[in-house]
Amino acid sequence: MTATLPAPAHDRPARRARRGTRTGVPWLALAVLLAFALAVAWPGALAPQDPFAENIAQRLSPPSTAHLFGTDELGRDLFSRVVHGARASLLTALGALGFAIGLGLLIGLPAGYLGGATDRVLMAAVDVLLALPSLLISLIVVSGLGTGRANLALAVGLASVPALARVTRAEVLRISTQPFVEAAHGYGLSRPRILLRHVLPHSRGPILALAALELATMVLSVSALSFLGYGAQPPDPEWGTLIAAGRSYFATSWWLTALPGAVLAVVVLALHRAGRALGATEVRPV
Amino acid sequence: MNTRPPRSAAAHVLRRCAHFAVVLFAVYTVSFFLLYALPGDPVALMLERRSAGAGGGTPEQLAALRARYGLDDPLPQRYLSTLGALLTGDLGTSFQSGRPVPELLAAVAPGTLALAGAALVLAVPFSLALALLTSHRPGSPAHRILVNVPALLAAVPAFWLALLLVQVFSFGLGWFPSAGGEGLPGLVLPAVSLALPVSAALTAVLVRGLDDVQRAGFVALLRARGLPWRRVYLAHVARNALLPFVTLTGLTVGGVLAGTVITETVFARAGLGRLLASSVETQDAPVVLAIAVLAALVFAAVNLLTDLLLPLLDPRLRHRTDGARA
């Protein structure tokens, strides 16, 4: 006779699924990101029409098969404008990311590896940036440097420097205390070679994961600042600017604000998913 | 390294205060040089805006104004004089409106504080409830679905969410006013659109904390002693997971304040955020500088508060008068 023990409903798998470390490849997110990469590299391949071609006869027409996302107040095809806007939005964010990673490594690597006074000075500088909300940092930079895409990238990038510098430093510190790094000290390997051969390769993962999440945040920040009017100037299509322009008509033409925003959310979600697949666990405070 | 004498709790508080004073000073310095050291002539811009259409000011007018705002002095001297003024409580005069900055801030601050407060009052209980619901049964279908909600909320652009809310609840259903709006009804939509992105981060951290604590050895043991799961979950798991949540809530206050820039713009509410947005546009440096220092001050104060609060919640962080273990 065999009896099956009832497993109480609230029994939880205690040792299952370590947090954060998703191993599955996020195919859907990758496909979405590839599509956006194509839109950045070659918008003509995806956009059915010229994003600047006006057609007053068809102004403010709702989404249809002819105009997937409808048309704006000048009759321009919104879908084409969104596709072309990817370049302005995403390239600005990528520029910001490059700036943030560069500065983050420049601060984090020496802070973590050299320690001591270097570490204290560099981390104090980072603390200053952390004492302000990131949007405020961006606004101060924009206020000082003026508007425009390059300044916007700098403004948004600077806001992400603290997070990247801290993760880099923490990773370098973590790896530096690993027994295999200590073992390398033990058999007399020189410090630069230890950094190059043992520390850097192992810190790459978490930094990349954070970079994916930061890129998502940056895409949001770039469009928020563009929405406020500090980024790309009309008639250049940029997602934040498109949404801002759609505001004037949004009581009647919902698609002008809703659809570009939805596209924006999809990119951000895909980046989040990619970041989690790389092992990131954090959703940062806004 | 070298020996450190035992520190008392009061010394600890003093040290934290000193640290924040240094950070505040650094924030002021960085903001000052970012705002003033860069090219661009705020006086010309100001005159242009003030007399829009009237053809700008004469060179004499420009010079007089520059002298009045001290813009002709060398940068280090201006830095010191501004700092001195700041320390005596003088926040300067707006380039744009010509009014004293405190007056400008005081006029709009209550609206922003009400908005930020309302958003926090919504966000904290909402994320608490959502996280407790999510983690109650890890591995269950509810957990697998709900655990994605924070990421989804975080992916939604705040300004877009605000616009959608207006679309649905003002234009569609007509429940709340779309813009301006006095009193409570006018506060609902702005507060919700400000609270949701904040809740995303709060919920994510709390869910992770709850899931982590459930894997701790003491939870299995409590269950092995026969305590009901509800009791273990609420009295032990949730209590332990609350510690990082408190820290993060402190950190979020800054984010909420910054978020008002967008929310107030979308809902056309008067407030610090909108004042900041327009000051950035007109490069009204005294106003931007004052708001930056004010934000850093609030941020520092809230963090100091959480810092002092945590040892009350977590005995392991308390100072031991004697280092000996029993």
Place this chain on the structure above:
Amino acid sequence: MSAETVLRLDGLTVRHPARGGEVTAVEDISLTVPAGRCVALVGESGSGKSTTLNALLGLTPATARTRVRRLEFADAPGGAPRPVTDPAALRGRSVGLVPQDPARALDPLVRIEGHFAELYRHFTGLKDRAEARRRTVAALAAVGVDRPEARLRQYPHELSGGLLQRVLVALALTGEPRLLLADEPTSNLDVTVQRRVLDLFDALRAERGLALLLVTHDLAVASQRADELIVLRGGRVVESGPTDRVIGAPRHPYTRQLVTSLPGRLPRTARPAAGTDAAPAAGTGDGPPVVLAARGLAKSYPGARGSGPVAAVRGVDLTLRRGRTLAVVGESGAGKTTLLRLLTGLERPDAGTVLLDGTPVGTGRRARVAFTRRVQLVHQNPAGSLNPALTIGRIIAEPLAAHRIGTARHRAERARALLEAVGLPAGFAAQRPARLSGGQAQRVAIARALALDPEVLVLDEPVSALDQAVQLALLELLDGLQRRLGIALLLVTHDLGVVRATADEVLVLHRGRTEEAGLADALFTAPASPYTRALLDAVPALRLPVTPPFHERTPSS
């Protein structure tokens, strides 16, 4: 005492879902625990001990498939065992659990009295705080907690491991269970503490007629304390029966192997003229010359928030002779690891010097590098000390590359030769360390340490993380290497069995100071310090006939 049965488990099988089917964690396990007796479940890691224990309390993951033929429990003394359908019903009132890791077993935010009050409220509905306190004090006193009133307001992190384990025993008893499950109750405790906790279990059995199911990996502990042994391997029972019978005449080859490889029974290696050595402290004299020595080493670290610096090592002298083995022994926190880091130059001492061949080691980078060629460290955690991104061949050859010795091809050949010297196939050179078992990783770490032909090998707890059979093989390897290469070994360990098997000289550390130092034989037979004596007495060991030393035995597979 009557052999009245408290728990009868028959035919337990637990399967976990896995990729492409199921993994069987335990299969067809049966056991019976009589009242007042101690039954020990013995097995190495992964043998299914913990799964069995979790299944008994209905704590297996929801995804696991658990089946039993029969589960019976006798709740009242003298009553017949009743069938149990839901094992969760046994929790607390029938079966009390004493967990593995006392430091993590209590909610850190709750005071000691809070833990008890919660259980009293749950088990008896008691809400009166004064009454709960009174009972708590009595419960704490009953398990030998000193100053029980003072403990009420303390938090778990303020208590030591041994005291916490007593508190946990008291908590397990609050539901007045008839059976205690003890899951490796002492494996994280020092030997002297371990002994006192095990004595407490014995006393409770005698006083209250409690039955005890002891789960342990330590056959010595089990054989000392249990009436019956159940030996698990790979989720199955390989042998069970009365303790004397299982230890005295093991039937299954696995049990035999376990019994012969017990640490306390590790054979003494034959030492050339060990008895004629001069006193260890003397720098010159008879015997081989001194390679590594330390004079007055001291090191302290900044303490936790709010307390002063903690002295980890205070004024330790030691002497290591060529081709000999010195064991540094002590309980956790005695300063063993710090001493070792000072000796290998990973940290600088606050005071004192390290001497190599009688000359102080310089502090410059050049001197450091020269030092590393002659003194090599093998880390406590061998797997962690191997960079997972590199191949094993590259790992072993890296010390040579660091010192620019030989061409790349020559280094690769040397790596393969070293692998064979530590008893691993040369083909491992192309693999990465992730797939190595604990013993193999330790061998790779030793091979790397040997790459520079050092004169001194410093080993930090070389076998503590390994299963018993693997421990024996590794100690045999070290012994063979020492004979062949004539290197001096400095061994840091808490395991006196290992010391007895390998060391020529012993240094006992206690709270950062040298408690006693001398020849191993003398120290084991006539310890001078009371602390050493207590340490020796606390070691659980079997009294069995002496087995021949390593080199007279045929190498085990």
